[in-house]
Amino acid sequence: MEASARISLVVCVLCAATLRTGYGLQTVNAVFGETIIIPCGREIVEDLLFASWKYETPDGIAVFLASRSAVKNKINYGDAPEYKNRLELSENYTLSIANAVIDDEKRFVCMLVTVDNVFEEPAVVKVFKPPSKPEILEQPKIMETGKINRVGVCVAKDSYPDGNITWFRNGKMLLPVDRAVIIVWHKEKNSSSGLYSTHSSLQYLTTKEDIRAFFSCTVTYFMPNGQVSAESDTASFDIYYPTEKVTIQIQPSKKYIKEGDNITLQCRGNGNPPPQEFLYYLPGQEQGIVSSSAYHITDIKRNATGDYKCSLSDKNMMASTTVTVHYLDLSLTPSGEITKQIGDSFSVLCVPFASKNVSVLFMKDSKILTAIPSKNLQYRDSGVYECLANLEEEGLQSRKTFKLTVEGKPKLKLIKNPFSDGKTKTISYEVEGFPRPEVYCSSAGQLVHLNKTEETVISNIRYSAKIIISPEENTTISCVAENRLGREVRSLNVSAISIPEKDERNDSSGTYFLDDSSDHAKLIVGIVVGLLLAALVAGIAYCLYIRKSGAGTKHVGKELGNKEENKKLEENNHKSEA
Numbered sequence: 001m002e003a004s005a006r007i008s009l010v011v012c013v014l015c016a017a018t019l020r021t022g023y024g025l026q027t028v029n030a031v032f033g034e035t036i037i038i039p040c041g042r043e044i045v046e047d048l049l050f051a052s053w054k055y056e057t058p059d060g061i062a063v064f065l066a067s068r069s070a071v072k073n074k075i076n077y078g079d080a081p082e083y084k085n086r087l088e089l090s091e092n093y094t095l096s097i098a099n100a101v102i103d104d105e106k107r108f109v110c111m112l113v114t115v116d117n118v119f120e121e122p123a124v125v126k127v128f129k130p131p132s133k134p135e136i137l138e139q140p141k142i143m144e145t146g147k148i149n150r151v152g153v154c155v156a157k158d159s160y161p162d163g164n165i166t167w168f169r170n171g172k173m174l175l176p177v178d179r180a181v182i183i184v185w186h187k188e189k190n191s192s193s194g195l196y197s198t199h200s201s202l203q204y205l206t207t208k209e210d211i212r213a214f215f216s217c218t219v220t221y222f223m224p225n226g227q228v229s230a231e232s233d234t235a236s237f238d239i240y241y242p243t244e245k246v247t248i249q250i251q252p253s254k255k256y257i258k259e260g261d262n263i264t265l266q267c268r269g270n271g272n273p274p275p276q277e278f279l280y281y282l283p284g285q286e287q288g289i290v291s292s293s294a295y296h297i298t299d300i301k302r303n304a305t306g307d308y309k310c311s312l313s314d315k316n317m318m319a320s321t322t323v324t325v326h327y328l329d330l331s332l333t334p335s336g337e338i339t340k341q342i343g344d345s346f347s348v349l350c351v352p353f354a355s356k357n358v359s360v361l362f363m364k365d366s367k368i369l370t371a372i373p374s375k376n377l378q379y380r381d382s383g384v385y386e387c388l389a390n391l392e393e394e395g396l397q398s399r400k401t402f403k404l405t406v407e408g409k410p411k412l413k414l415i416k417n418p419f420s421d422g423k424t425k426t427i428s429y430e431v432e433g434f435p436r437p438e439v440y441c442s443s444a445g446q447l448v449h450l451n452k453t454e455e456t457v458i459s460n461i462r463y464s465a466k467i468i469i470s471p472e473e474n475t476t477i478s479c480v481a482e483n484r485l486g487r488e489v490r491s492l493n494v495s496a497i498s499i500p501e502k503d504e505r506n507d508s509s510g511t512y513f514l515d516d517s518s519d520h521a522k523l524i525v526g527i528v529v530g531l532l533l534a535a536l537v538a539g540i541a542y543c544l545y546i547r548k549s550g551a552g553t554k555h556v557g558k559e560l561g562n563k564e565e566n567k568k569l570e571e572n573n574h575k576s577e578a
């Protein structure tokens with residue numbers, strides 16, 4: 001009852017009294033959500049009855065908020081719903097409004113009422129609210145060079161008053177540039193809260209310079225103590241740019257490629273993202289082969305030598321590389337197993353086919369040969385011949401072999417041993433030939449027992465044996481040596497056991513081995529021109545011809561076997577001389 005009586009009194013005073021403002025309009029700044037403290041403005045008023053707070057709506061209507069009696073120390077609060085439970089009126093008539101909202105931006109008036117006067121002290125409240133931390137929304141994943149790309153929308157929400165957004169690239173402010181930097185902003189007001197949200201979109205002409213660039217935005221806003229700004233997190237983008245160059249590489253990247261290698265052609269473009277598809281052009285081919293990454297060639301052949309190219313799948317930007325496939329082949333004639341007869345002529349041809357000049361080397365039974373037998377073949381020419389060539393840098397080696405077997409008819413020699421123990425006489429024979437000849441001996445006329453020893457192997461083509469006889473009478477011993485190439489018969493007159501033998505070394509019937517000095521042509525195994533694909537056949541042909549030595553003559557090669565063998569033969573001759 002008391003309160004309503006006082007209100008009616010206040011209203012009465014308001015109507016009647018001349019309004020007298022005190023120290024002028026004061027401004028109170030407050031932060032949203034915090035407490036607004038509005039001092040009454042005038043401290044000492046004589047004979048004060050009470051103080052009363054009201055606010056004024058824009059159209060001039062006054063709304064009572066609270067009053068406090070100076071004498072009774074009693075407070076009354078008004079019914080304004082938006083201020084329910086938010087007000088506090090202190091002893092010095094300072095009005096506190098808790099939980100400031102934008103709607104509190106009003107003109108508040110403190111009235112100090114005395115018996116005969118009313119003092120009005122108005123105050124204007126300003127409320128400030130900082131925005132949320134600015135965020136860059138709608139960021140694209142990538143940006144393409146040469147195009148206007150949207151960088152994003154910078155949003156600062158719920159500020160009061162509205163803030164300003166500024167864009168930055170690498171920390172430098174971005175200003176609008178025609179057709180390069182386009183900034184569009186707008187603000188939205190939430191009608192229920194009264195707060196502003198500011199949006200600013202940035203569109204930007206991207207170049208390769210923007211690789212690893214970062215963008216940010218700041219919002220600048222007012223707070224009670226002035227301008228403040230807040231910065232967003234930075235945004236960066238994968239910059240897509242087109243390929244400006246393609247390259248082609250060979251893997252593995254070794255210096256030489258040889259036949260049988262596996263290689264990979266790898267085409268690359270320097271764009272981002274790197275191009276995924278290429279056209280590979282094989283040597284001499286117009287039509288490209290589409291491949292999504294690399295082009296593999298397994299077991300590469302010599303005919304794959306040439307220029308390899310690649311381009312982007314739209315046939316743009318060609319790259320090229322040359323591939324040389326190294327190879328080394330040998331053509332050796334003859335091959336396999338060759339059988340020749342003693343004295344025959346012979347030709348060997350070893351031609352290298354290689355990707356570069358190469359020399360060939362001959363070996364016989366694993367020893368390097370400087371000359372190849374070509375005419376008048378001898379037994380010692382038998383063996384395994386090998387033609388070799390090497391391209392060391394390229395890691396290529398080739399070898400071809402053949403096996404030569406020299407055959408000959410038997411040659412037989414009968415030798416009388418002049419020493420005798422008086423009971424027996426000894427005859428020796430030596431036979432040579434290949435295949436190994438069989439030797440049969442017999443005596444003519446009277447039956448004489450021939451005690452023949454086992455054959456001794458002198459070399460792989462020469463054998464000897466002894467024949468011990470005890471002839472009662474003069475006799476003739478005949479021996480036949482035979483292999484599939486022919487036979488030779490030799491005879492020797494042996495006188496009766498009672499008659500000592502005279503030295504018959506000069507016996508015309510005796511066989512003898514002639515010195516047949518070898519006239520092998522000394523051929524130098526030279527550099528043989530390597531051949532490229534054109535396959536021009538070149539090389540050194542070891543091909544010389546001589547007349548065949550007449551069969552069945554008494555010329556028997558003496559140079560059989562090695563020196564050791566010759567020595568043995570001489571010794572035997574000396575023995576028979578003695």
Ligand SMILES: *[C@@H]1O[C@H](CO)[C@@H](O)[C@H](O)[C@H]1NC(C)=O
Nearest residue numbers: 039040043090091092093094
């Ligand atoms: C009024 O009183 C409050 C506490 O009740 C105090 O904080 C404030 O400073 C006083 N104001 C004046 C103007 O004396």
Ligand SMILES: *[C@@H]1O[C@H](CO)[C@@H](O)[C@H](O)[C@H]1NC(C)=O
Nearest residue numbers: 189190191192193194195197
């Ligand atoms: C406006 O603000 C109110 C209260 O703060 C909130 O509930 C509402 O979602 C806001 N409206 C918009 C459109 O942001």
Ligand SMILES: *[C@@H]1O[C@H](CO)[C@@H](O)[C@H](O)[C@H]1NC(C)=O
Nearest residue numbers: 162163164165220221222227
């Ligand atoms: C925003 O920008 C406008 C015009 O550029 C300026 O008048 C205003 O003061 C700025 N506000 C803030 C909070 O910086």
Ligand SMILES: *[C@@H]1O[C@H](CO)[C@@H](O)[C@H](O)[C@H]1NC(C)=O
Nearest residue numbers: 259260261262263297298299
């Ligand atoms: C080439 O690749 C094949 C399988 O694709 C493999 O069998 C062969 O050994 C490889 N050759 C070389 C020289 O690596």
Ligand SMILES: *[C@@H]1O[C@H](CO)[C@@H](O)[C@H](O)[C@H]1NC(C)=O
Nearest residue numbers: 282283300301302303304305
């Ligand atoms: C290359 O030679 C191989 C046989 O060695 C043959 O299969 C292939 O078709 C040839 N390629 C070309 C392009 O001549």
Ligand SMILES: *[C@@H]1O[C@H](CO)[C@@H](O)[C@H](O)[C@H]1NC(C)=O
Nearest residue numbers: 356357358527528529530531
């Ligand atoms: C290979 O041999 C030919 C003929 O002897 C010669 O003209 C050429 O220069 C040689 N090439 C090299 C790389 O030695």
Ligand SMILES: *[C@@H]1O[C@H](CO)[C@@H](O)[C@H](O)[C@H]1NC(C)=O
Nearest residue numbers: 449450451452453466467468
């Ligand atoms: C043949 O000679 C050997 C010794 O040279 C002798 O031991 C052997 O008894 C002889 N054989 C005959 C049948 O005379």
Ligand SMILES: *[C@@H]1O[C@H](CO)[C@@H](O)[C@H](O)[C@H]1NC(C)=O
Nearest residue numbers: 474475476492493507508509
């Ligand atoms: C061997 O004896 C025969 C007679 O028995 C004779 O005709 C022949 O000339 C003799 N040969 C030699 C080489 O003395």
Ligand SMILES: *[C@@H]1O[C@H](CO)[C@@H](O)[C@H](O)[C@H]1NC(C)=O
Nearest residue numbers: 473474494495496499500502
């Ligand atoms: C046997 O030969 C010797 C010479 O070697 C000769 O003197 C002798 O007369 C010959 N005897 C016979 C029976 O012919």
Ligand SMILES: *[C@@H]1O[C@H](CO)[C@@H](O)[C@H](O)[C@H]1NC(C)=O
Nearest residue numbers: 502503504505506507508577
């Ligand atoms: C064998 O004949 C040669 C000449 O032909 C001669 O010099 C030598 O004395 C002869 N030897 C014998 C034992 O008659």
